[in-house]
Amino acid sequence: MSPIDPDEQRAASREAWEEAATYWGRRADRVREWGMPVSVAMIDALRLQPGDRVVELAAGPGDTGFMAAELIRPGGTLISSDGAPQMLEVARERAREAGLDNVEFKQLELEWIDLETASVDAALCRWGLMLIVDPEAAAREIRRVLRPGGRVALAVWDEADRNPWTTIPGAVMVELGHTQPPDPDAPGMFSLAAPGRLQELLEDAGFTEVEVSPVALERHYVTVDQYVAEMLELSPLFRTAYEELGPTEQAEVAARIAIGVQPYTAPDESVVLPGSSLVAQATA
Numbered sequence: 001m002s003p004i005d006p007d008e009q010r011a012a013s014r015e016a017w018e019e020a021a022t023y024w025g026r027r028a029d030r031v032r033e034w035g036m037p038v039s040v041a042m043i044d045a046l047r048l049q050p051g052d053r054v055v056e057l058a059a060g061p062g063d064t065g066f067m068a069a070e071l072i073r074p075g076g077t078l079i080s081s082d083g084a085p086q087m088l089e090v091a092r093e094r095a096r097e098a099g100l101d102n103v104e105f106k107q108l109e110l111e112w113i114d115l116e117t118a119s120v121d122a123a124l125c126r127w128g129l130m131l132i133v134d135p136e137a138a139a140r141e142i143r144r145v146l147r148p149g150g151r152v153a154l155a156v157w158d159e160a161d162r163n164p165w166t167t168i169p170g171a172v173m174v175e176l177g178h179t180q181p182p183d184p185d186a187p188g189m190f191s192l193a194a195p196g197r198l199q200e201l202l203e204d205a206g207f208t209e210v211e212v213s214p215v216a217l218e219r220h221y222v223t224v225d226q227y228v229a230e231m232l233e234l235s236p237l238f239r240t241a242y243e244e245l246g247p248t249e250q251a252e253v254a255a256r257i258a259i260g261v262q263p264y265t266a267p268d269e270s271v272v273l274p275g276s277s278l279v280a281q282a283t284a
Contacts, residue, residue, distance in 0.1 A: 006133045006134070009133050009186075009187065010132075010133055013131065013132075013187075014083060014084060016236040016237075016240075017082075017083070017084040017086075017087060017236070018084045018085070018086045018087075019236065020233075020234070020236045021084060021086035021087045021089070021090050022086070023233035023234060023239075024060055024061055024087065024090060024233075024234065025061065025090040025093070025094075026233065027230060027233055027234055028061035028063065028090065028094060030230065031060070031061060031063070031234070032061070032063040034217055034218065034219045034220070034275075035063075035064075035126070035217065036217075037215050037216065037217045038064075038126060038155050038215050038217060038277045038279060039063065039064040039067060039126065040067075041153075041155075041213070041215045041279045042064060042124050042126060042153035042154075042155055042279055042281075043064070043067050043068055043071070043124075043153070045151065045153040045211075045279065045281035046068065046122045046124065046151045046152075046153050046281075047151060048068055048071040048072050048076075048121075048122060049072070049076075049121075050071075050072055050073060050074055050075055050076055051072065051074070051075035051076050052072040052076045052121040052122055053072075053076065053077050053079070053119070053120045053121050053122075054068045054069075054072060054076065054077070054078050054079065054120060054121060054122045054123070054124070055078075055079040055081060055108075055113075055115065055120045055122075055123050055124075055145065056068070056078065056079070056080050056081060056123075056124050056125070056126075057081055057082075057108060057110055057113070057123065057124070057125040057128060057138075057142070058081075058082055058083065058110060058125050058126070058127070058128025058129075058131075059080045059081055059082050059087070059088075059091055060082060060087055060090070060091070060126075060127075060128075061087075061090050061091055061094055062080045062090070062091030062094055062095060062103075063094065064124060064126050065078050065080050065091075065103075065124065066078070066080075066094070066095060066098055066100055066103070068122070068124065069095075069100050069102055069103050070100075072102070073102060076102060077102055077103075077104060078100075078102060078103045078104070079103075079104050079105075079106055079108075079115070079120070080092075080095065080103050080104070080105050080106075081105070081106045081107065081108035082107065082108070083107065083108065083109050083110070085107055088105050088106075088107060091105065092105050110125070110128060110129065110132050110135075110138040110141070111132060111133070111134050111137045111138050111141065112137070112141060113138075113141040113142065113144070113145050115145045116145070117144050117145065118144075118145070118146065118147045118148065118150075119145055119147070120145050120146060120147065120150065121146075121147055121150050121151070122146070122150055122151045122152070122153075123142050123145065123146055123150070123151075123152045123153075124152070124153045124154070125142070125152075125153075125154050125155070126154075126155040127155055127156065127157065127277070129154055129156055129192060130156040130157065130187065130188065130189060130190070130191045130192040130193070131187050131188065131189070131191075132187055133187055135187075135191075135192060135201060136201060136204065136205070139201050139202055139204070139205035139207075140205045140206070142205070143205050143206050143207060143284050146284035147284070148284060149283060149284065150283070150284045151281065151282070151283055151284070152202075152207065152280075152281070152282050152283075152284065153279065153280070153281050154198070154202075154279070154280045154281075155215075155277050155278065155279050155280075156192040156193065156198060156277070156278050156280075157189045157190055157192075157193055157275075157276075157277055157278070158193055158214055158275075158276035158277055158278050159190060159193045159194070159276075160189075160190050160193070162214075162274070162275070162276035163189075163190075163274075163275045163276060164260075164261075164264070164273055164274065164275075165219045165273035165274070165275050166189060166231075166235070166275075168257055168260040168261055169228070169231050169235070169238050169253075169257055169260075170182070170237075170238065171260065172253055172256040172257050172260060173238065173241055173242075173253065175256070176249075176252065176253065176256065178241055178242075178244075178245060178249070178253070179237075179241045192278075193278070198212050198278055198280050199212050199280065202280060202282045206284075207282035207283060207284060208282065208283050208284075209281075209282060209283040210280065210281075210282040211280065211281050211282070212278055212279070212280045213278070213279055214276050214277070214278055214279075215276070215277050215278075215279050216274065216275070216276055217274075217275045217276070217277060218272055218273065218274055218275065219272070219273045219275060220270070220271070220272050221270065221271040221272075221273075222269075222270055222271075223269050223270070223271070224254075224257065224258045224261055224265065224269070224271055225254070226271075227257075227261065227271055227273070228254055228257055261273065
């Protein structure tokens with residue numbers, strides 16, 4: 001099999017996230033809720049001050065950056081950015097609803113950040129770095145746009161066995177022959193999860209005082225069906241494969257997922273799925 005062209009990978013990723021933007025907007029409050037422990041750890045790591053200029057990369061609905069926007073008042077500015085224009089629209093609407101007036105919106109790519117060198121005091125990126133073709137280039141770009149002494153906070157997903165909330169549906173689809181096992185060398189949720197990988201990435205880019213810590217989180221659901229519905233909206237890969245199936249096959253997938261989450265299901269049928277994210281902080 002010939003290798004996938006990197007530009008084709010980038011184009012496919014952009015298209016998938018453009019299509020996902022509506023769903024992420026619909027689920028933004030939920031994402032904010034279960035992602036809050038990670039967002040808090042990231043914001044604490046930045047040591048923000050009033051007047052700071054901050055960029056959030058791969059911001060999605062933007063809520064982590066919006067927490068920063070509150071802390072850098074008066075005089076500070078948040079640049080909320082994403083590679084997908086539709087995601088920027090979701091973030092713009094959420095900022096308007098929150099009454100934030102110190103946020104700029106800009107379409108930016110992680111691998112080539114269209115900002116001047118040494119132009120921001122802090123940068124953050126939650127769950128974006130591991131999904132791109134060249135995370136090394138992104139790390140170098142983040143350091144370039146940070147002023148000397150500026151801070152970065154990054155979050156990527158921890159190892160797969162610590163995140164059953166996302167591995168269960170994918171494993172079911174592979175077991176039933178509906179999808180292929182993920183390519184371990186391709187961009188993906190766990191491409192930066194190996195011990196030491198994220199620290200090495202940042203140190204190679206020239207960052208100092210690098211610290212990487214796991215942050216636990218939980219996803220709560222009233223029923224298994226609620227869990228499946230959320231995964232179909234938030235996971236472009238799962239949704240695309242699932243929608244290609246007929247009703248009988250879809251029902252079998254849902255039944256297998258229910259079996260997979262049984263260890264996390266209470267007698268009242270509610271589900272609590274654990275997860276773990278790695279949060280890195282470093283100085284430029």
